[in-house]
Amino acid sequence: xxxxxxxxxxxxxxxxxxxxxxxxxxxxxxxxxxxxxxxLGAYLFWFSRxxxxxxxxxxxxxxxxxxxxxxxxxxxLTLRRLIGQPLISxxxxxxxxxxxxxxxxxxxxxxxxxxHVTVFHDSxxxxxxxxxxxxxxLAFGLALSVAGALIAFFRFTRMGLAMRGVAEGHQIVQSxxxxxxxxxxxxxxxxxxxxxxxxxxxxxxxxFQLGLSQIGLLxxxxxxxxxxxxxxxxxxGGLLIxxxxxxxxxxxxxxxxxPAAFVILIATMLFRPYGFFGLxxxxxx
Amino acid sequence: xxxLSNVEVKYAxxxxxxxxxxxxxxxxxxVSLLGSNGAGKTTTLKAISGLLRTELxxxxxxxxxxxxxxxDRLDPEQIxxxxxxxxxxxRKVLKHLTxxxxxxxxxxxxxxxxxxxxxxRVYGYFPRLRSRxxxxxxxxxxxxxxxxxxxxxxxxxxxxMLLDEPSMGLAPLIxxxxxxxxRRLSAExxxxxxxxxQNAKAALATSELAYVLENGxxxxxxxxxxxxxxxxxxxxxxxxxxxxxxKSYRAVKTYKRRKRWL
Numbered sequence: 174x175x176x177x178x179x180x181x182x183x184x185x186x187x188x189x190x191x192x193x194x195x196x197x198x199x200x201x202x203x204x205x206x207x208x209x210x211x212x213l214g215a216y217l218f219w220f221s222r223x224x225x226x227x228x229x230x231x232x233x234x235x236x237x238x239x240x241x242x243x244x245x246x247x248x249x250l251t252l253r254r255l256i257g258q259p260l261i262s263x264x265x266x267x268x269x270x271x272x273x274x275x276x277x278x279x280x281x282x283x284x285x286x287x288x289h290v291t292v293f294h295d296s297x298x299x300x301x302x303x304x305x306x307x308x309x310x311l312a313f314g315l316a317l318s319v320a321g322a323l324i325a326f327f328r329f330t331r332m333g334l335a336m337r338g339v340a341e342g343h344q345i346v347q348s349x350x351x352x353x354x355x356x357x358x359x360x361x362x363x364x365x366x367x368x369x370x371x372x373x374x375x376x377x378x379x380x381f382q383l384g385l386s387q388i389g390l391l392x393x394x395x396x397x398x399x400x401x402x403x404x405x406x407x408x409x410g411g412l413l414i415x416x417x418x419x420x421x422x423x424x425x426x427x428x429x430x431x432p433a434a435f436v437i438l439i440a441t442m443l444f445r446p447y448g449f450f451g452l453x454x455x456x457x458x
Numbered sequence: 459x460x461x462l463s464n465v466e467v468k469y470a471x472x473x474x475x476x477x478x479x480x481x482x483x484x485x486x487x488x489v490s491l492l493g494s495n496g497a498g499k500t501t502t503l504k505a506i507s508g509l510l511r512t513e514l515x516x517x518x519x520x521x522x523x524x525x526x527x528x529x530d531r532l533d534p535e536q537i538x539x540x541x542x543x544x545x546x547x548x549r550k551v552l553k554h555l556t557x558x559x560x561x562x563x564x565x566x567x568x569x570x571x572x573x574x575x576x577x578x579r580v581y582g583y584f585p586r587l588r589s590r591x592x593x594x595x596x597x598x599x600x601x602x603x604x605x606x607x608x609x610x611x612x613x614x615x616x617x618x619m620l621l622d623e624p625s626m627g628l629a630p631l632i633x634x635x636x637x638x639x640x641r642r643l644s645a646e647x648x649x650x651x652x653x654x655x656q657n658a659k660a661a662l663a664t665s666e667l668a669y670v671l672e673n674g675x676x677x678x679x680x681x682x683x684x685x686x687x688x689x690x691x692x693x694x695x696x697x698x699x700x701x702x703x704x705k706s707y708r709a710v711k712t713y714k715r716r717k718r719w720l
Contacts, residue, residue, distance in 0.1 A: 331566065334555075338563045341552040344512050348546060349614060350538030350567040402554075452554050 183415020187408035190395035192367030208389015209274035214369025244365025292377030394438035400451025464520035493671035507544035508534035541617035553596025564613030601632035658695035
């Protein structure tokens with residue numbers, strides 16, 4: 174039971190971590206606003222489902238599309254102007270951007286948790302001693318398939334190849350006629366999609382509340398454990414974090430769950446500084 | 459095909475690197491640009507390809523025209539799409555990608571359907587790349603990397619290729635191989651080539667026209683064969699004395715002839 178619920182949360186962490194990796198790979202920026210892009214996505218879903226009363230699929234499409242646009246907008250308004258400037262200033266921008274996004278959300282929707290709404294129809298399935306909810310099964314399936322689609326995009330398409338090229342050197346790919354700006358904004362848009370879907374799914378189980386942004390915090394160790402450059406690693410890292418969080422909080426106590434994730438992160442960093450699937454630095458002698 | 463008239467380039471608004479460079483690259487020819495370190499050769503190429511603008515450089519006076527259109531205000535990606543591809547010096551491979559991925563990216567601006575055929579063409583020129591197509595490019599030897607970079611530029615089917623020091627740090631045998639490919643590119647693909655080199659001997663033997671750049675100015679130009687016979691070029695760039703015998707280092711030290719053009 175613990176394993177299953179852990180894996181389900183883990184798939185969502187993995188998806189959010191994937192968004193983190195996409196941005197890092199293309200622009201070497203750690204996007205600390207990822208958790209708040211997630212929050213915004215979740216609230217936009219709630220808004221279109223409850224306030225606008227849209228059917229499920231329409232609400233999903235609308236909020237995920239909005240997440241894509243938010244990602245692109247953030248890139249265009251802030252980071253594009255900082256291309257070529259020190260990385261630390263970009264990272265600082267993302268940290269404070271997260272506060273701006275949080276403020277925006279609480280300004281519009283208030284700071285109290287919103288009325289609960291499930292994403293998928295909720296019913297339980299029994300498999301022997303296991304009790305599963307359709308809600309979490311569907312969330313698990315959706316998170317994994319979106320993550321799979323993003324990885325396939327990255328790996329097999331021209332655009333995906335261009336994104337991996339941009340990750341290695343902006344000037345080099347510009348000399349081949351590839352627009353770095355377009356690729357960067359695409360990677361932010363995709364990160365926005367991953368964050369929104371993660372937020373919506375988490376909102377369905379935890380409720381739509383400001384605390385959802387914490388998932389962004391858990392996605393960071395997931396990305397680091399997998400290796401910051403590896404989309405597959407991010408998903409596996411997410412699963413690992415989800416599992417360990419749920420098992421530790423089940424056997425040791427609720428409070429121990431989240432710190433356990435960070436203990437694993439620190440241990441990984443000590444023994445494998447590049448994470449499990451990160452790119453090793455190539456140095457020819 | 460390409461005309462630079464009185465091009466002046468400043469970095470960061472204050473550092474004057476090119477002080478009025480004028481040169482012409484006629485269609486279908488190999489033109490080389492010689493000069494010592496810091497003469498402004500690479501800057502000239504970057505001014506043409508637009509890459510200058512990614513490093514705070516700017517064309518502050520003069521004009522660069524390509525097929526009758528001014529290109530000195532365009533973005534590097536626009537210029538690449540017009541058919542000018544630069545092979546940067548220092549073997550700038552995308553080192554975590556495989557050889558084939560590097561080549562495919564080179565063909566990014568081409569229609570998707572033709573990438574396959576262009577890959578075959580590049581492998582035809584560089585059989586060694588075919589056997590290493592799935593190798594991570596960061597672990598290739600220097601010669602293989604340089605071949606891959608030329609191949610990557612070929613994937614874009616450029617009409618004008620800007621080659622920056624393809625011989626740098628390579629063994630003489632490999633340099634000869636690479637120059638053989640450059641000649642074939644010109645003869646078989648009708649690619650116009652602007653070549654920057656410190657290896658004056660290899661460059662003059664390959665090209666039809668040559669310019670000599672010093673301190674951000676063109677100081678000599680003419681047919682490559684004529685320059686190879688020029689007394690000053692022989693002395694300062696080819697290291698030969700009056701009668702064609704190699705000079706000893708002692709002679710260079712004790713007597714330094716004034717460069718006539720200064």
